[in-house]
Amino acid sequence: MAPVGPSWNLVTDLRELWSFPFMVNAFRAGTIIAVASAVMGWFMVLRRQTFAAHTLAVVGFPGAAGATLIGISATYGYFGFCVAAALVIAAIPRGGSESYGHESAATGTVQAFALACGFLFIALYKGFLNGVNALLFGTFLGITDQQVVILLVVTLVVLGAMAAMGRPLLFASIDPIVAGARGLPVRFLSTAFLVVLGAAVAEASQITGTLLVFALLVMPAATAQVLSARPAVSLVLSLVIAVAVTWLGLGAAYYSVYPIGFFVTTFAFALYVLAHLARVGRNLLGRAPLGTAA
Numbered sequence: 001m002a003p004v005g006p007s008w009n010l011v012t013d014l015r016e017l018w019s020f021p022f023m024v025n026a027f028r029a030g031t032i033i034a035v036a037s038a039v040m041g042w043f044m045v046l047r048r049q050t051f052a053a054h055t056l057a058v059v060g061f062p063g064a065a066g067a068t069l070i071g072i073s074a075t076y077g078y079f080g081f082c083v084a085a086a087l088v089i090a091a092i093p094r095g096g097s098e099s100y101g102h103e104s105a106a107t108g109t110v111q112a113f114a115l116a117c118g119f120l121f122i123a124l125y126k127g128f129l130n131g132v133n134a135l136l137f138g139t140f141l142g143i144t145d146q147q148v149v150i151l152l153v154v155t156l157v158v159l160g161a162m163a164a165m166g167r168p169l170l171f172a173s174i175d176p177i178v179a180g181a182r183g184l185p186v187r188f189l190s191t192a193f194l195v196v197l198g199a200a201v202a203e204a205s206q207i208t209g210t211l212l213v214f215a216l217l218v219m220p221a222a223t224a225q226v227l228s229a230r231p232a233v234s235l236v237l238s239l240v241i242a243v244a245v246t247w248l249g250l251g252a253a254y255y256s257v258y259p260i261g262f263f264v265t266t267f268a269f270a271l272y273v274l275a276h277l278a279r280v281g282r283n284l285l286g287r288a289p290l291g292t293a294a
Helices: 010-017 020-045 049-071 074-090 097-125 131-138 145-174 178-182 185-207 219-227 230-256 260-284
Strands: none
Touching: 010 074, 010 230, 010 260, 020 049, 020 145, 020 178, 020 185, 049 097, 049 185, 074 097, 074 145, 074 185, 097 185, 145 178, 145 185, 178 185, 178 230, 219 230
16 A cells, blocks of 8 residues: 655655555666657657647557457557557648648547447447546556567667668758659658657556546647757756656656556646746846757
8 A cells, every 4th residue: 555645755755656666667668668759759849740640640540459458468459459540640641831730630630439339349348437547647557577578679660760861861850852853762761750659659658548648748848949959958858857747647647546647748738837936037138049849
């Protein structure tokens, strides 16, 4: 049973948290997910594809619910549905502003249909409501060693893919027209990024839940890009912020009855607000701005 509250001695509290195997796995999984989410989120915010990522997160809900319905691990449902949805979104035509509007409408249609399927699967399963809450808002309970290994393998694949296509993807994200003129496969890079993003979303959803996945994918990256316009610096900041809010969220959730997604989101949002206030303060003092807004 969790104690009434923390001792506020960081070393003592961490030792206590790590004395329970389920918390050790929670911190392992949370750190792995935070790293993958920070890297993918940074590119996602830069490319202004947060709506697509939100759709991928929503698709994870029927994926996990469907997997539970047929009696397999929800992890496979998350990954299967998210990657499949990424391929569907990638197949939507792109081009000028009109096709962008068509892309948004088609993505929203996928999102609405996915939600309907998720609630259908839950109705057919007729399980406990707490299971729905875990799918939507996240949980750190019951993470097994096997799940940690799966998350680690997926993260290594995600980071390896991003390392391989990071430079051309950055170029294509900043100026796709010039990148295409230089011979870069812009469409292929976009598709590959969405597939890798789908895997990262499936990872994060298992901790934060499908509705709060933005806590790790969007806010750390957005905060980092407010603090610095330099790609390398803001990427490192995104990593630090994502890991920090995940650890803080795990600690806070352990000492309370509320889901981890709430705490991770709250801490990440607080840092985002503070970053904007700091930039406004520097501008009012007549100094150079901290960075470019996300």
